[in-house]
Amino acid sequence: MAKAREAWDRIADVIVVGSGGAALSAALLAADGGADVLVLEKADQIGGTTAVSGGVVWVPCNAHMAGIGVADSREDALAYIRALSKGSEPDASLLEVFVDSAPEMIAHLEKATPLRMVPTRGFSDYYSPYDVPGAKPEGRSLEPVPFPVGAELPGWRDRLAGRITMPTLGAYTTLEEDLSGHPPDPAEIARRQSLDIRPRGAALIGALMKGLLERGVDTWTGAPARELVIRDGAVIGVRCERGSEPLRIGARRGVVLACGGFEWDRDLVRAHIGYDLYPVSPPNNVGDGLRLAMQAGAQLANMGSYWGTGAMIDPTLLRDGVPYPQFDAARGAPGTLIVNRYGHRFVNEAVPYNDFPRTFGTFDPLRVAFANPSPAWQIFDHRLKESMPILSMQPGAPAPAWVPQAPGIRELATRIGIDPDALEDSVRRFNEHAARGEDPDFRRHEIGLQRAVAPRPVDAPPFYALPIYPGTLGTNGGPRIDADARVTRPGGGVVPGLYAAGNSAANAFGWAYPSGGGTLANAMTFGYRAGRHAAAQPDREL
Known part of the structure; x- marks a missing residue:
C-alpha cells in the first residue's frame, strides 16, 4: 500500500x-x-x-x-x-x-x-x-x-x-x-x-x-x-515557525542540526553540568538542537562538558537593560590572585581559560559541598589597576563605586565577606614566593596559557576585588x-x-x-x- x-x-x-x-x-x-x-x-x-x-x-x-x-x-x-x-x-x-x-x-x-x-x-x-x-x-x-x-x-x-x-x-x-x-x-x-x-x-x-x-x-x-518530522524512524523534515506562521518544511536528503548548545537553559545545565554556568554566548543557545536530536532517538555523549572561561559581571554593561556575563579580565596577570569564599587560593590563575572554571566543580567530601562555590574573588592591587583596562574600569580614572576596594587586605576581606585572617594569610604566602618570581603552590612561574609569566606580589595599595564565576563559551x-x-x-x-x-x-x-x-x-x-x-x-x- x-x-x-x-x-x-x-x-x-x-x-x-x-x-x-x-x-x-x-x-x-x-x-x-x-x-x-x-x-x-x-x-x-x-x-x-x-x-x-x-x-x-x-x-x-x-x-x-x-x-x-x-x-x-x-x-x-x-x-x-x-x-x-x-x-x-x-x-x-x-x-x-x-x-x-x-x-x-x-x-x-x-x-x-x-x-x-x-x-x-x-x-x-x-x-x-x-x-x-x-x-x-x-x-x-x-x-x-x-x-x-x-x-x-x-x-x-x-x-x-x-x-x-x-x-x-x-x-x-x-x-x-x-x-x-x-x-x-x-x-x-x-x-x-x-x-x-x-x-x-x-x-x-x-x-x-x-x-x-x-x-x-x-x-x-x-x-x-520546533520539531522534526519523522517517518519510519527517518527524519524527513522540520516543523518551524516564520513570524507567527507554523510551517512544515520537507527535506529530500537530510536535516543538519547546527544551532548551538544548551548553556542558556539553566535546568539542562544543572542536570548535566551540575552547577550554574555564566554564558558569554548569545542567549539563543537553549538546547534546541539537543531536544530535536533527542526527539529522533539520538545517542548522547559528552553531556557533562563545556567550553569554559572565567566570567565577570559589570553592572554598567547591559543587554536589554540587564547586566550579562563578560569574559574575565586580568586573570593570571602579575599582581593578581584568586581565592575562594574561604579566602584560599585553589588554582593556578593563569591556566587556559577552558580549564579554569572546572575547578568550581571540585567536590569537598569533608564539607559535603563544592570546595570552591561560585563566585570566587580576584584580588589585585593598584599597580595592576593602573596598567590595563579591567571591564569598564580604566587606568588613570577612579575605580567605580561597584568595585570593592580598601587600603588594606584585611579591610578588603571584610568588604567582600571573607575571613580576614584567611585572606591575609593567602596574600602573605603568595607575596613571599612572588617576590622571588615563584609559585610553588600552583606553578604559575612554570605553566600558563601559551607561556608562563612569573607572578609579582600583590602589594601596592589600595587593593581591589572582583567576583569571578564559572563561565562558558557554550556547552x-x-x-x-x-x-x-x-x-x-x-x-x-x-x-x-x-x-x-x-x-x-x-x-x-x-x-x-x-x-x-x-x-x-x-x-x-x-x-x-x-x-x-x-x-x-x-x-x-x-
Missing part, C-alpha cells in the same frame, strides 16, 4: 538549522554538491556564537603554515590532541577524521568563498608550556582577514551579528593586532567603522554568507525549528555523530536523514580544547562533512 504524502509548505533537499560556522559550512558544501538548501535561523540576525567570537580556527597541517616556516604533521597533531583528550573523546576515530579533514575544509572554503585566513603570528598552541607532545609555536590558529560587510553585504549588514559589548575583545581589530602591542591607528579604526569592515567572527560569517548568497541559498531569520555535549556527522542511535546505527555539528553535537575532542579556534575548527570540519554527505544522498519521496 502506498504511503500517504505529507503536506509541505516548502521542500528543500537539505535543511540546515542554525547559522554559525558549522551551519554555514554545511550549507555551502551541500549547495556545492548540487543540493537545494534552506537555512533556518531562530534569531533575527545570522551568525550565532561564531559571529561574536574571535573567529579563530585551529587547523593542524594547514597550507598557510609553510609560508611562515612552521612544519606540522598528522602524527604531531594526533599526539597533541590525544594527550589532552585522555580518552574522553566519544569516538577515537573522529580525532583522525578531524585531523585529515580540517585542512581540506579550510582550503575549500577559501577557494569557494571570499573567506581569507591568515596565521595569527606568535600565537602558540595553548598547552605549549605543559610539555605536551606535538605542540606548535604558531601557525595552527588561523584568523579571517577583515571582511567589508558594508560593501559586500549591504542588504544583510543589519542582519549579521557583530561583536556584542565585550570590553576584553576588540570590535574592529584582529587578534594579531591586539597581541602585537601595536594596534591600528585611530584613523584606520574609524575607516573600518565607517565602511563596516568587520574582523574576527563577523568576518568569517560575512564571507561565508556572501558565498551562500552567490549560490542562491535561501536563509530565513526569525524561523525557529559541547549532544548527539554522538559518526565520521560524516550523522547522528547515531543507542546500540548502533544512525538516524536516517539527521546530522549534527558544532555545539549541537558531542565534541569530537571530548573534554579537550586544544587551542584558540578549537571550537570553530571542530564545528566547521564536521559541518563541512555533514553538508557534503547530505548532498550526495538520493532524493527521498516525501
